[in-house]
Amino acid sequence: MENQNISDIIESYLKQILAESQQVEIRRAEIANQFNVVPSQINYVIKTRFTIQDGYVVQSKRGGGGYIRIEKVKLLDNLDFIDSLVTAVGDQISRHDSLSVVRSLFEAGAINRSEANIILAAINKDAINTGDRQADEQIRAQILISILNHLRYES
Amino acid sequence: MENQNISDIIESYLKQILAESQQVEIRRAEIANQFNVVPSQINYVIKTRFTIQDGYVVQSKRGGGGYIRIEKVKLLDNLDFIDSLVTAVGDQISRHDSLSVVRSLFEAGAINRSEANIILAAINKDAINTGDRQADEQIRAQILISILNHLRYES
DNA sequence: ATAATATTAGTCAACATTAGTCAAGAACAC
DNA sequence: GTGTTCTTGACTAATGTTGACTAATATTAT
Numbered sequence: 335m336e337n338q339n340i341s342d343i344i345e346s347y348l349k350q351i352l353a354e355s356q357q358v359e360i361r362r363a364e365i366a367n368q369f370n371v372v373p374s375q376i377n378y379v380i381k382t383r384f385t386i387q388d389g390y391v392v393q394s395k396r397g398g399g400g401y402i403r404i405e406k407v408k409l410l411d412n413l414d415f416i417d418s419l420v421t422a423v424g425d426q427i428s429r430h431d432s433l434s435v436v437r438s439l440f441e442a443g444a445i446n447r448s449e450a451n452i453i454l455a456a457i458n459k460d461a462i463n464t465g466d467r468q469a470d471e472q473i474r475a476q477i478l479i480s481i482l483n484h485l486r487y488e489s
Numbered sequence: 490m491e492n493q494n495i496s497d498i499i500e501s502y503l504k505q506i507l508a509e510s511q512q513v514e515i516r517r518a519e520i521a522n523q524f525n526v527v528p529s530q531i532n533y534v535i536k537t538r539f540t541i542q543d544g545y546v547v548q549s550k551r552g553g554g555g556y557i558r559i560e561k562v563k564l565l566d567n568l569d570f571i572d573s574l575v576t577a578v579g580d581q582i583s584r585h586d587s588l589s590v591v592r593s594l595f596e597a598g599a600i601n602r603s604e605a606n607i608i609l610a611a612i613n614k615d616a617i618n619t620g621d622r623q624a625d626e627q628i629r630a631q632i633l634i635s636i637l638n639h640l641r642y643e644s
Numbered sequence: 645a646t647a648a649t650a651t652t653a654g655t656c657a658a659c660a661t662t663a664g665t666c667a668a669g670a671a672c673a674c
Numbered sequence: 675g676t677g678t679t680c681t682t683g684a685c686t687a688a689t690g691t692t693g694a695c696t697a698a699t700a701t702t703a704t
Contacts, residue, residue: 339671341680362663372682377664382679397689399494400662445607452604452636456611461635462628473617473628480616481607489606494661494690517653527692532654537689552699555652585688622687650701660691671680 344369344376345383348404357405380404386483407487412444416482423478426471432457435478444485453481499524499531500538503559507545512560535559542577542589544596570597571641578633581626587612587633599640608636 338346344365351358366373380402384390389409394402419435427435433454440450455461457477462470499520506513521528539545539559549557574590582590588609595605610616612632617625 339680363661373663374665374683375681378680394663395689396661396663396687397494398661398691399497400689402663449604449607451639452600452607453611455636455639456608456632458635460638461632463631464624464628469619473619476618477611477616477632480613481610483615484606484610489603496690518651528653529655529693530691533690549653550699551651551653551697553651553701555699557653646704648701648703650699652697652699654697655695657694658692660689662687662689664687665685667682667684669680669682671678673678674676 340369340371341375341379344379352404352406357403359401359403362402386486389487409487413486415442416486420479420482423475425475426468427475427478428471429459432474432478495524495526496530496534499534507559507561512558514556514558516555517557540589542586542593544593571637575634575637578630580630581623582630582633583626584614587629590633
């Protein structure tokens with residue numbers, strides 16, 4: 335309790351609000367000022383303490399009237415399964431292996447047939463074809479991981 | 490929620506009218522005056538929030554009795570709907586515009602909410618982020634077109 | 645009819661206002 | 675001492691606001 339750093343304090347402050355509300359919306363500069371830190375520290379707090387693994391989804395907008403909104407989401411009970419697929423995907427993944435990932439999702443009931451087909455359309459060779467095989471495999475991995483992270487929670 | 494910028498407020502005002510009516514016709518200077526902004530801000534609002542990707546068609550006339558008319562178009566009436574979106578996507582597309590495309594697909598009934606969310610996960614900035622913005626926009630366009638083509642043959 | 649003037653909307657670039665990224669150094673835990 | 679986490683600030687990016695200038699159309703004067 336005594337040795338809390340400022341990031342922990344900001345985290346507590348936001349989570350306290352989230353305990354009573356489904357979401358919290360802040361102006362970055364305002365919170366930074368309130369806690370007497372530089373604005374980018376708010377990004378640090380969010381990046382390290384409000385991840386999808388923790389059950390939070392973050393949205394933001396820049397410019398006049400800008401904001402950062404943190405939403406608490408209901409995580410599904412497939413987390414271990416998703417984790418294992420995220421690990422399997424890694425930094426890059428071949429087209430062949432990515433088919434297996436999508437098939438696993440379908441067979442596990444995480445997605446239905448038409449959702450599977452959309453994912454396949456998003457990662458097939460018409461969709462991702464930069465001319466550099468390794469680059470393609472990296473992009474495919476990022477897309478799959480983004481989709482897997484989305485499948486962690488109820489939306 | 491409280492600190493909406495004026496462009497959002499004008500957008501809401503116009504969409505509120507469009508919720509009850511197929512179209513809205515305004516005099517630019519009048520609306521600008523009503524919301525206490527310069528007239529060109531009305532153009533900004535229309536350009537960023539009432540595009541064809543969003544499902545709106547805008548017509549205007551200058552001179553005495555001039556007007557700006559925003560019409561909500563029924564996308565399903567258009568058999569070439571997918572084609573028009575493919576054209577709108579083009580060789581590259583910004584994240585902002587790609588959101589409009591997905592929203593249009595959803596509002597047209599071509600995809601349901603969870604399919605829309607999967608597509609958004611596939612094209613958001615976590616998914617596509619090579620460090621080269623133009624490259625990202627090109628990849629995003631290819632993925633969207635691949636999905637659009639899939640949807641064309643699916644239905 | 646034609647030209648001049650008035651009355652609208654359109655474009656564009658400068659400026660303002662937000663948030664995001666990244667890397668260096670400090671503080672901390674072991 | 676070493677490795678991790680935290681803090682900071684310079685730089686970048688996205689979005690919104692403003693006003694000077696331009697273009698189109700209508701009205702009025704000749």
